[in-house]
Amino acid sequence: MHESFNESTEMYLKTIRELSIDNDLIAISALARRLEVSTVSATEMVHRLEEHKLVEHTPYKGVQLTGIGCQHAAEIIRSHRLWERFLADHLNIPWARVHEVACRLEHATDTKLTEALDAFLGHPTRCPHGNPIPQAGGVLKTAVTTTLNTLKPGLTCEIIRIHPESALLLEYLASHDVKPGNQLHIDEIAPFNGPIMVTIGEKPHALGQEIATHIFVTVIGSDA
Amino acid sequence: MHESFNESTEMYLKTIRELSIDNDLIAISALARRLEVSTVSATEMVHRLEEHKLVEHTPYKGVQLTGIGCQHAAEIIRSHRLWERFLADHLNIPWARVHEVACRLEHATDTKLTEALDAFLGHPTRCPHGNPIPQAGGVLKTAVTTTLNTLKPGLTCEIIRIHPESALLLEYLASHDVKPGNQLHIDEIAPFNGPIMVTIGEKPHALGQEIATHIFVTVIGSDA
């Protein structure tokens, strides 16, 4: 039970796990999009991963992680989120930046290091962006949340997590006070997939529909 | 002024700097040996580095770092040694292991992260193996030391640093109490490049000549 596969392999495993809810099938096209490679390249790589028994590919349907693949993906995500905590809490690196730094560190991190880091941090349960940190065994507990794009005006919510994360997205959200723990009121939703007008801490913000799919919240009240 | 070159490039730069005292010429064969690649591959790579103005190659003589190359090497070594301090002091990873872990982390570390880490650690000056941590500008101060293999029996020394480091070497040294700060008495030196018999904290140890070249000490006393 040692370390890492190579970085590319790890990125695929991690991305598949990030994109799938409950280990459902992920379209290779979606995977390719997120990894910023061509679908041909992604297909090729998926074949390689399949040979290593890390994923299963159902042609024309999608990919999903095998047990080993899933376990390994969890380890990468675990180390990623622990690093994020360290970077944010101890090195004072800005909330929006820790993600991309952790993206690099995660591939240089073996199990022993991950566990040492976890102990140092006092076994945190969530990353700075609100996402749960898988446990050493790969188990992950997710709170019941909704994405902002599914809600109606008049509701007040607490921001719980941002997912999936990306450097650009986090930078944008940080500049609009969209961070876990903050309260948000849905003022209005413009028609034709227009922006969602919200208030966060007295300040109004307009959030696009696509961005809203990354914002997980729990409803805590209603105007009515 | 951004980040890293690729890992391979960084390994070459770092190794050249580690092997050279005072930026003197390093034989490509020595470089190849340390990097565990063929001399042909090392030569090839040196040409590539030369094109990027990171090294200068004098045929049949050796390589040396250019200003930029040297600066970059210093940054890698800086981050390496800072990581070692973090791993040893905060994560309680064993003295002999931190080197190889840091070897991976260093390539995932940019200048901002390095500086944040430096501040967190309180600007340490030496790694756990006694080697000086280059300053942000690349400046490095080395204490006046001798390697153990150059000394005569009857001398008492303080172990100052282990250099160059490698996982195997450190593991061996750790098991023989050869660590910076410890005192060492040279009991006897066997003929024909035989082992150096020493006493460290009441316990006798036999150290090979090659190993002795990695042990830097200062003489603090003599039997006579």
Added chain:
DNA sequence: GATATTTATAAGGTTTGCCTTATAATACCT
């Protein structure tokens, strides 16, 4: 100065992960 050793170069190969373009197979929709 001749020989042995070290160093450099040339030629051809491998692996990994990516690319593009083109075509074939399947799925989805009306």
Added chain:
DNA sequence: AGGTATTATAAGGCAAACCTTATAAATATC
């Protein structure tokens, strides 16, 4: 059922860093 869109495969290529084997050039040694 037919047409469009998606997905898969085939073919050919590229760059980086390695490899081996063979030969040539420079240096070191006797």
